[in-house]
Amino acid sequence: MNPAPAQLAAPATGAADPSAPTDGGLRIQAVSYGYRGRRGALPAVDRVSFDVPRGGMGVLVGPSGCGKSTLLRLVAGLLEPDTGSIDVGGVTPARLRAQRRAGFAFQDPGLLSWRTVRRNIELPFDLAGLPKDRAWTDHLLEITGLTEWADRRPRELSGGMRQRVALARALATRPEVLLLDEPFGALDEITRSDLNLELLRILSDTGTTCLLVTHSVDEAVLLADVVVVLGRRPCAVRAVLDVPQPRSQRRAARDTPEFSARCRAVREELEAGR
Numbered sequence: 606m607n608p609a610p611a612q613l614a615a616p617a618t619g620a621a622d623p624s625a626p627t628d629g630g631l632r633i634q635a636v637s638y639g640y641r642g643r644r645g646a647l648p649a650v651d652r653v654s655f656d657v658p659r660g661g662m663g664v665l666v667g668p669s670g671c672g673k674s675t676l677l678r679l680v681a682g683l684l685e686p687d688t689g690s691i692d693v694g695g696v697t698p699a700r701l702r703a704q705r706r707a708g709f710a711f712q713d714p715g716l717l718s719w720r721t722v723r724r725n726i727e728l729p730f731d732l733a734g735l736p737k738d739r740a741w742t743d744h745l746l747e748i749t750g751l752t753e754w755a756d757r758r759p760r761e762l763s764g765g766m767r768q769r770v771a772l773a774r775a776l777a778t779r780p781e782v783l784l785l786d787e788p789f790g791a792l793d794e795i796t797r798s799d800l801n802l803e804l805l806r807i808l809s810d811t812g813t814t815c816l817l818v819t820h821s822v823d824e825a826v827l828l829a830d831v832v833v834v835l836g837r838r839p840c841a842v843r844a845v846l847d848v849p850q851p852r853s854q855r856r857a858a859r860d861t862p863e864f865s866a867r868c869r870a871v872r873e874e875l876e877a878g879r
């Protein structure tokens with residue numbers, strides 16, 4: 606994709622190169638979507654194309670109301686594109702949804718107060734009437750650092766811990782893709798920064814491809830393999846920035862000139878697109 610790390614690639618306006626190899630990641634090709642209401646159509650997404658490699662992290666940044674959440678809903682199979690196509694590890698979002706292989710978490714963790722941490726994580730199985738996988742829940746509790754809290758109720762947890770429960774629950778059905786809509790937006794800076802690095806570790810552990818929306822440019826550059834900068838509604842891709850850096854180096858990389866340069870490049874593109 607991008608040869609030079611701090612440079613932004615021009616957006617792909619039409620379909621991405623169909624001959625490019627798909628590695629089982631996420632491929633969005635020329636996707637457009639408009640909401641239809643009584644007062645006519647409201648275009649929200651305009652010919653968006655980008656790829657996220659398998660097991661990688663794509664981060665969407667763009668002005669409020671530009672269509673970021675709409676894009677996540679399209680990938681989740683909750684909405685269907687008017688034109689264009691989405692491929693997640695070789696399957697369509699509709700199929701993915703039917704197989705419960707898209708995991709979702711939002712800014713509000715949305716936990717059930719009367720259920721324990723363990724039973725909140727297992728909720729997707731109960732909703733689907735599927736048998737629980739206790740060993741997998743144990744593993745999720747462990748990688749999210751919640752083992753000791755498995756039998757507690759959400760009110761006994763901090764905000765960061767509740768967000769980790771929401772993450773574990775989103776991973777419960779071993780999703781092909783994890784969709785995170787401003788998941789850490791309500792947390793304080795320190796908790797958020799810790800959770801960001803924890804998220805990378807958790808994703809490396811499960812190998813899950815992730816698409817995350819954030820308002821924070823620093824968070825985007827810290828987390829992403831691919832930052833997708835979107836313009837005003839209906840959102841088109843303004844630029845794509847590859848961050849070719851191993852996850853193990855992300856913590857240290859925050860204090861480097863390259864990190865600042867990448868943040869500046871994204872910020873400038875965002876400001877130009879307002």
Ligand SMILES: Nc1ncnc2c1ncn2[C@@H]1O[C@H](COP(=O)(O)OP(=O)(O)O)[C@@H](O)[C@H]1O
Pocket residue numbers: 640641642647649667668669670671672673674675676838
């Ligand atoms: N269910 C809906 N029906 C009609 N319009 C919607 C609906 N959801 C979102 N929109 C509109 O689509 C646009 C994009 O919304 P959204 O994807 O939520 O933006 P973002 O997440 O970037 O803030 C906004 O103008 C919003 O008002």
Ligand SMILES: [Mg+2]
Pocket residue numbers: 673674675786
């Ligand atoms: Mg949104």
